[in-house]
Amino acid sequence: MLRRRFIQKTRLYSAITANNKINKLKRIEDIPTLKQFPIIGHSYLFFPGAKYQLERLTEAVEDISAKLGTIFKLNLGGTNLIVSTDADHTEALFRNEGKYPIRPAFPALLHYRRVNYGSVGVVPGNGEEWYKYRQGVMPLLKANLVRSYRQKHEEIADNFVEYIDKNMNRMLILEDVFTHLLKYTIEAISVVSPGHHFQCLSNYNNNNNNNNKEDIIDIITASIDFMDGLHRTFTGLPIWKYYKTVGYRKLETSHKTIHKIVEKHLKELDKDKPEIIQTTxxxxxxxxxxxxxxWNDKLMLSMETFLGGIDATATTIAVTLHYLAHNKDVQDLARSECIQDNTRLPYLRACVKESLRMCPTGGANSRVTIADTNIGGYLIPKHTLVLPFSSVTSNKPEYFDKPGVYRPERWLRDSNCNVHPFASLPFGFGARMCPGRRIAEQEIVVLLMKVSIVANILSLLLVSCITDMIGI
Ligand code: HEM
Structure with a gap:
């Protein structure tokens, strides 16, 4: 039924563009906007001490959208962009993204990788170059491939439960939860890529003879620096082109660390016979x-898979623990499901979806239009940057009844909730959708299952630390 609706809608959009109704569309100039100034555009809104903060963009978009409506224009850093909080607009954009969807490139990352490794990977680029690398990560979306890591992930989650037990303080509180979760996600993704099991959780008895210890600390630092460097070089002025800014240096050091570690393990793997790797x-x-x-491409793709999985997966686990802790009824239902039959876990999966609806790890899924496109009755010209703000859309009452209430039931198949398929897109959409989605979901669900089964009140004890960390 839903699928039929998608197809009908897709046809509708192409039809509008194909016939002369295009003339009836409003112009991009008619899209509402705020007062702007020459050169700085709307950047003044985000200056230090100004009304909004770039780090809290979701709040800024909510506020501006309340004044201007579901679609508006901004000019930031010299770039014109269209922001939308309407799920139909999101659908119109993504359904017209073509074979090579364009996401704004990360020029600093692209430059650094091209110069130093001769290989750029999936994340920063666009067009045919992106497509070439994308093929390398596509197998990650195959259900069988993901399932082949399930047992390993369960073992790692078991270790994590034991690790929590050993690391809780006398008040039964596990402090700095996020760092511990990072160790879990590093360990879980390491068995996939680079295919070497980093033993991050084995130091719980302080009698650690684990030879990876320094690597683990370096990886955590590199993961944090990478995200920070990406953010700084993307949002700041491109001064990195002239000298190495803090952001650029963070990209550099994080890459050096991850490159060294991944290369070492890839060389070991390369010595193995192909049949052995095939089975393991x-x-x-x-x-x-x-x-x-x-070789450089393989190395880059392995680094990217490794790095891509660490931060967002840990954040999602933290957010879900937070909501489970605050919603005892949901927690009880999830626990009884885990105890009865821990194979498919539809309710626990619905909890993860609901957490990502209320608090997605990324605010927007952006695209650059590849052709003139009708978005919300406006003719958006080719090459325009559009940001559908999923984190705002997924918290609107138009799409989710009582959006502030944590209700995983809305995601269950037999629920009567008719969720708009473009109202919550935590993993993006289409040909550029997150390739690590299934791996991440498995890591998250397996860990939550293990924690729920053994620890009745554990998640409640985690609340304060998690709340502080993610600021919900
Ligand atoms: C809960 C965890 C995760 C979330 C919420 C998440 C979210 C996202 C989002 C929103 C995108 C952009 C999609 C788009 O533009 O349509 C993305 C892209 C990407 N993600 Fe994830 N991700 C997660 C975990 C992972 C994992 C575990 C990996 C690696 C195994 C990974 C690797 C990537 C890569 C390589 C891309 C770039 C894809 C491309 O440009 O073609 N992510 N992710």
Whole structure:
């Protein structure tokens, strides 16, 4: 039924563009906007001490949208962009993104990787270059491949439960939860890529003879620096082109660390016979056997898969623990499901979806239009940057009844809730959708299952730390 609706809508959009109704669309100049100034545009709204903060963009968009409506224009850093909080607009944008969807490039990352490694990977680029690398990460979306890591992920989650037990203080509080969760996600993704099991959680008895210890600390630092460097170089002026800014240096140091560690393990893996990798690590096998990649490409894709999985997955676990802790009834239902039958876990999966609806890890899924496109009755010209603000859309009462209430039931198949398919897109959409989605979901669900089963009140004890960390 829903699928039929998608197809009808897609046809509708192309029809509008195809026939002359295009003339009836409003112009981009008619889209509401705020007062702006020459050169700085709307940047003044985000200056230090000004009304909004770039770090809290969701709040800014909510506020501006309340004044101007569901679609408005901003000019930031010299770039004109269209912001929308309407799920139909999101649908119109994504349904017209074409074979090579364009996301704003990360020029600093692109430059650094091209100069130093001769290979850029999936995240920063666009067009045919992006497509080439994208093929390398596509196997991650295969259900069988993800399932082949399930047992390992369960073992790591078991270790994490034991680790929590050993690291709680006398008040039964686990402090600095996020760092501990990062250790879990590093360990869980490491068995997929680079295919070497980093033992991050084995130091719980302070008798650690684990030879990875320094690597683990370096990886945590690199993961944090990478995200920070990406943010700084993307949002700031491109001064990195002239000298190495803080943001650029963070990209550099994080890459050096991850490159060194991943390369070491890839070389070990390369010595193994292909049949051995095939049975032990399906993802690395698919990467190694792909003849269109040279060594640097394989290394870059392995680094990207490794880095891509750490921060967002840990944040999602933290957010879900937070909501479960605050919603005892939901927590009880999730726990009884885990105890009865821990195979498919539809309710626990719905909890993760609901957490990502209320608090997605990224605010917007942006695209650059590849052709003139009708968005909300406006003719948006080719090459315009559009930001559908999913974090605002997914918290609107138009799309979710009582959006401030944590209600995983709305995601269950037999619920009567008719969720707009573009109202909550925590993993993006289409050809550029997050390739790590299934791996991340498995890591998250397996950990929550293990924690729920053994620890009745554990998540309640985690509340304060998690709330502080993510600021919900
Ligand atoms: C809960 C955890 C995660 C969330 C919420 C998340 C979210 C996202 C989002 C929103 C995008 C942009 C999609 C778009 O533009 O349509 C993305 C892209 C990406 N993610 Fe994830 N992600 C998560 C975990 C992972 C993991 C575990 C990996 C690696 C295994 C990964 C690797 C990537 C890569 C390589 C891209 C770039 C894809 C492309 O440009 O084609 N992510 N992710």
């Amino acid at each position: 690590n399906s993802y690395m096998h698919s990467l190694f056997s792909n003849t269109s990649y040279n």
